Each structure stands twice: as structure tokens, then as C-alpha cells.
Amino acid sequence: RDAVEAAQAQLKKLAAQAHGETVTHLPRPGDQRTPDTLPSGLDAGTWSCTGACSAVTGGNTALADQLPSLAAGASATYTISTQVSATAAHGLIIENSATATPTAPELCVGGAASCTAKAGPITVTVPGAAQIGKQLTSSATAKPGDEVTYQVIVSNSAQGPLTKPIAVADPLPVGMASGKWVCSGACGTLTIGDMPLNEQLPSLAVGATATFSITTKVGSRTANDTTIVNTATITPTSPEVCGTGQTSCSANAPAVTVQVQRTEAQPVPSLSQWALMLLSALMALAYVARQ
Numbered sequence: 001r002d003a004v005e006a007a008q009a010q011l012k013k014l015a016a017q018a019h020g021e022t023v024t025h026l027p028r029p030g031d032q033r034t035p036d037t038l039p040s041g042l043d044a045g046t047w048s049c050t051g052a053c054s055a056v057t058g059g060n061t062a063l064a065d066q067l068p069s070l071a072a073g074a075s076a077t078y079t080i081s082t083q084v085s086a087t088a089a090h091g092l093i094i095e096n097s098a099t100a101t102p103t104a105p106e107l108c109v110g111g112a113a114s115c116t117a118k119a120g121p122i123t124v125t126v127p128g129a130a131q132i133g134k135q136l137t138s139s140a141t142a143k144p145g146d147e148v149t150y151q152v153i154v155s156n157s158a159q160g161p162l163t164k165p166i167a168v169a170d171p172l173p174v175g176m177a178s179g180k181w182v183c184s185g186a187c188g189t190l191t192i193g194d195m196p197l198n199e200q201l202p203s204l205a206v207g208a209t210a211t212f213s214i215t216t217k218v219g220s221r222t223a224n225d226t227t228i229v230n231t232a233t234i235t236p237t238s239p240e241v242c243g244t245g246q247t248s249c250s251a252n253a254p255a256v257t258v259q260v261q262r263t264e265a266q267p268v269p270s271l272s273q274w275a276l277m278l279l280s281a282l283m284a285l286a287y288v289a290r291q
Contacts, residue, residue: 036063036080036098041089041124045082052076063098090126090160090206095119126160128204129243130236134251137213141257144220148176150253152197152212152232156204157243163203164237170197170214175228175258179216186210197232224260229253 038044048058052074054067067076084094101114108115131154138149152170156162172179172195179195186208190199201210218228235248242249 036078036096038062038082039094039096041085041092041094042082043085045080047078047080050077050079084124088124088126090124092124093120094122094124126158128156128160128162128206128236128240129158130162130166130204130234130240130249131155131157131243132232132234132249132251134230134232134253136230136253136256139256140254141259142218143259143261144218144222146218148216148218148228148256150214150216150230152214152251153209154201154204154212154234155209156206159206161203161205162236162240164240165200165202166204166237166240167200167235168197168210168212168232169235170195170212170230170232172196172216173228173230175219175222175226176216177219179214181212181214184211184213218256218258222258222260224258226258228256228258230256 036047044061046058046060047063049056049065052067052070053076054065056065059065063078063080065078070076078098080096088094096119097116098119099114099116100108102108104113107113133153133155135151135153136148137151138147142148152168154166154168170181176195180192181195181197182192183190183199186201186204187210188202190201190210193199195214195216197212197214204210212232214230216230222228230253231250232253233248233250234242236242238247241247
């Protein structure tokens with residue numbers, strides 16, 4: 001629109017300078033064509049026209065309108081509404097170009113047969129989605145003093161990065177006496193530490209994973225048939241969230257059951273009949289000897 005108005009003004013100015021006379025705009029059927037194709041990364045939207053518009057003042061397809069004419073100083077304003085496609089890739093740059101093509105012999109500013117204006121660019125940002133999983137990597141039964149091992153897996157399941165810190169927490173379960181953790185993968189500066197786990201991953205790129213391998217020890221006084229449940233939780237920094245849309249998400253490992261080893265009572269060995277007779281004889285001899 002701006003280009004069309006500027007072209008009209010420039011034509012008037014050029015004509016006046018050349019011939020010393022005032023040029024007025026003469027309306028012509030099909031005077032202005034204004035195509036605006038839908039850019040890649042945008043879903044179909046709607047457009048509307050206000051001002052010196054054609055008989056069609058709106059639509060729900062790509063803009064391809066034709067203005068019948070434009071009087072001196074007139075303008076037509078197109079308002080376009082679109083939506084970023086759900087499948088648009090993270091980092092995609094969207095630019096929108098619109099073109100006006102006057103009907104010959106009328107021209108755009110500078111004498112061009114058509115003129116184009118661009119809006120944007122717009123950069124698509126796809127948010128990341130934090131995800132957590134936890135698994136037991138040792139036996140589901142243990143006795144006091146045994147080691148129990150787990151893995152806590154934190155990942156980014158979305159098509160965009162998690163750019164802010166993600167808090168990772170795993171308290172030492174009741175029934176465990178101590179523990180250590182080791183981080184591998186996208187851990188940033190995290191390497192190793194003591195339980196409980198209470199750290200922050202600095203970020204997670206698309207498809208990145210941080211794995212915390214945890215080794216704990218069952219307490220010496222943990223009672224028989226105690227069920228030990230271990231829960232880990234992650235909390236992304238707002239506005240980033242978990243893949244479920246929640247501000248934090250948790251995962252449980254399969255429960256471990258403590259089985260205390262019992263000491264079986266041992267029977268007192270008994271003497272055979274002949275051994276008893278021999279023992280009685282020896283005791284009798286000892287009595288006689290004392291007499």
C-alpha cells in the first residue's frame with residue numbers, strides 16, 4: 001500500500017516537472033493487484049481490507065486481491081492474521097512479502113512495473129520439554145548392609161532446547177543409610193556427589209540426556225519386610241515446563257523389600273546309648289578311686 005501511494009506521488013511530481021502541469025490520478029479498472037502469498041511456517045489465516053478496497057473486503061486464503069482504482073491520496077489497508085504452524089521447526093525465520101502491480105502504463109516508484117515490501121523477520125521458538133525416568137538397576141530384595149542402585153534419567157523430549165536450569169532432586173529414601181551419585185551425559189559441570197541429590201542441570205539441548213547413577217546402602221537397623229520407595233523430581237525454570245505441561249514432574253523406581261537374614265537354632269548333639277554307658281562307667285570308676 002505504501003509503495004502504491006508513493007508511486008502515485010512520484011508520478012505526479014515527475015509529470016509536473018516535465019510538463020509544468022498538474023497530474024491527477026485517472027481511475028482504471030483492475031488498477032492495482034496486491035498478492036501476498038502465505039510464508040512457509042504459517043498456517044492459512046484470514047485477511048480484511050479497509051479504505052479504498054475492492055468489492056471483496058476479506059478472505060480466508062492467501063491474499064490475491066485486485067483494487068479497481070485508487071484516487072489521489074486514497075489508500076487501502078490489508079490486515080492479515082495467520083498462525084505459526086504446529087510443525088514449524090525451532091529457529092525457522094519467517095518473512096512476509098507483499099507485492100503491488102499497477103496496470104500498465106502506470107508504474108511504481110522509480111518506474112518499476114511492480115513493487116514489493118517485506119515484514120519481519122520472525123524467528124520461531126519451540127519450547128523444550130523436560131522429562132524424567134527412574135529405574136532400579138539392582139535386585140528388588142536386599143538385606144541390611146546391601147547396596148541398592150538406581151538410575152535417574154533427565155531428558156529433553158521436544159523439538160526445542162531447554163535453555164534455563166533444571167532442578168533435580170532425589171532424597172535419600174527412608175531405610176537407606178548412605179549413598180552417592182555420578183552424572184554422565186549432558187551434566188554441565190556436575191560430576192559426582194553424596195546423597196541426597198539436589199543439583200541443577202544448566203540446560204538441555206534437543207535430544208540431550210543426563211543420567212544420574214545412584215548407589216545407596218540399606219541401613220543396618222532397617223526392619224524386616226520394610227518397603228523402600230525412591231522418588232526423583234525435576235523442576236524446570238519458568239516459563240519452561242515438563243513434557244506433561246506441569247511445572248515439575250516425578251518418577252518412582254520399583255520398590256525394594258528388605259529381608260533380614262534369620263539365624264536358625266542349632267540342635268544340641270546327643271550321645272548314643274553306648275557312649276552313655278561308657279560315660280556312666282567312667283564316672284563310677286572315678287567315684288571308687290576317690291574312696
